Amino acid sequence: MPPVLSKNAKIALVAATIVATAPLQKEQRKKRREWAKFYYRNRENYSHMRLLKELDDEDFRTYLRMTPESFDEILNLLKRYIAKTDTVMRQAVTAEERLVATLKYLASGREYNDLKLSTCISPQLLSEIIPETCEAIIRVLKDYLKVPETENDWLQIAKDFEIKWQFNHCLGAIDGKHVIIEKPPKSGTLYYNYKGTFSIVLLGIVNANYEFIYVNIGSNGSISDGGVFKHTTFHEKMKSNQLNLPSPSILPHSNVIAPYCFVADNAFAINENLLKPYPRRNLTHDQRIFNYRLSRARRIVENAFGILAERFRVLKRPIQINVHNVPKVVMASCTLHNYLRKKSSNYITRNCVDTEDTETCTFRPGDWRLNDNLVGLNRTERQRTADGNSVRQIFTEYFNNQGRVHFQERMINTMNI
Incomplete structure (x- = not known):
């Protein structure tokens, strides 16, 4: 049985324990107070x-x-x-x-x-x-990424598409990508997309030089891909004639009057100012020609997204930051892309982008396609208008007659369009 200590002995023992442990406690306090590594x-x-x-x-x-x-x-x-x-x-x-x-x-x-x-x-x-x-x-850098403000600005874009990509009256190529993010806490299925990941949607319109002229970022991934464009201010202004787009005019070497249009893929709804390809089933020869000519112009936006993700690889993996800051990161990347495109002659090299040799009828995909991590929009949009169909028919007939180019027949066979 242990000896019974007197009151004074107990006090002395406690005091000795405090003295013995004081240096250790002081050291622990010092470590806790260290404010930075x-x-x-x-x-x-x-x-x-x-x-x-x-x-x-x-x-x-x-x-x-x-x-x-x-x-x-x-x-x-x-x-x-x-x-x-x-x-x-x-x-x-x-x-x-x-x-x-x-x-x-x-x-x-x-x-x-x-x-x-x-x-x-x-x-x-x-x-x-x-x-x-x-x-x-x-x-x-806001002046490097802005929507054209005047009719002359739009006409210059159309001229570039005509010279570089042989698509007349084209004002830009539209596409969208899902930017993958880490699932935000307590968000449920708000950002859950058709691929089974979580994302926000990046919608872009690109000119003939791989430069963004409009970017919309922030729509959650669960929204119907075909409906993303319809909910943008750009679409609202386009439908209400507030973009100062050029009036319809005669196509070169013809007496055919056609409107100025944007080009897109089947994720978007066709209308009088937006053209998309014919569905890939039971195509006639003339429709195959139209699809080929449109794809030459539309590939510009695909390449712009590919180059963007290769240069700014934050877009190639799930972004693990507060979801409210993701649009800032993506918009800054797009803005820097435009700035460097204008400032640096070697920002885009020949192998960066799709290249087409119209003499030998060969096509080389850009290097970015070998490791493309950006998820495209779901191509299920079926809405169309009578005006949109009639405009597409105007361009179909034009590209098969007065507006034909010498390599188109061979290329539709080579590329199996």
Whole structure:
């Protein structure tokens, strides 16, 4: 039986225990009070910023998807919007570090917990920095992605399609993709799409130079793909004649009057200003010619999406951030795509895009098609109008007569259209 301790002995034992454990408790308190990991506190020594300054132009482009000159120009435009002030407690993350972290995220799609190791910025801070910087990119580069405002602007687009892709009166190619996201908490089936994943829809209209002239991002993946375009402000303005589209005019080398149109695939409803191919069953010769000519123009938007995802690989994997910030990330990627398309002569190489040799009648798909992760829209739209059918018939007859090109007969056989 253990000895019974007196009251004074018990007090002495408790005091001795407190003295013995005090250093350990002090050490534990010290660890809890450590406000940042050592590499966060020494960001200038451990982050990728030091390496970045040593890279040659080629490696710099590989790392951030742009030249040093383009990076410097964007940084100068952004500084006033993203620069923060140092405090007595710590140094702020500089505007340059914020832009580099954002571009690396867009270029790689790495999770914040992974990106923290190269940026030496905590995931919590990255979750604030990246959406904020994306917003600033959209703001300062807004002139690189905007809807044409005048009839002359639209006519220039139509002229480019006529010269480069032999489709007359074409104002742009329309398509949409599902951008895969991580299922948002408590969202149920709101973002659940026909492929069995969770997504938001990216809808784009592209000119003849692979540049976006309109982007709509944010519709949840459960919405009918064919109905996405109908719910955009662009569609509303098109139907109410608020886009300043050119009036119908005579097609070249003919006396045929036709409206100016956009081209799309079977996920969209045909109307007097939007053409899509004939369904692939029991096609006549003339309908096959029309489908081929339309596909040459429509492939531009497919290639634009492919190039976009190859350059900004955040789009090639499920985006694991707050769903409300996803549109900022996607829109910033589209805006940077247009900026780099105009600024960099080698942003798009020959192998990047589909190429067609009309002399040998051969077709080479773009490299992006070998690893295409973007999910296309479900091509089930069946709505059509009498005006839309009649306009399609006008172009069908034109492409088989006055508007024919010398290679179309061989190409429909080669490509099995």
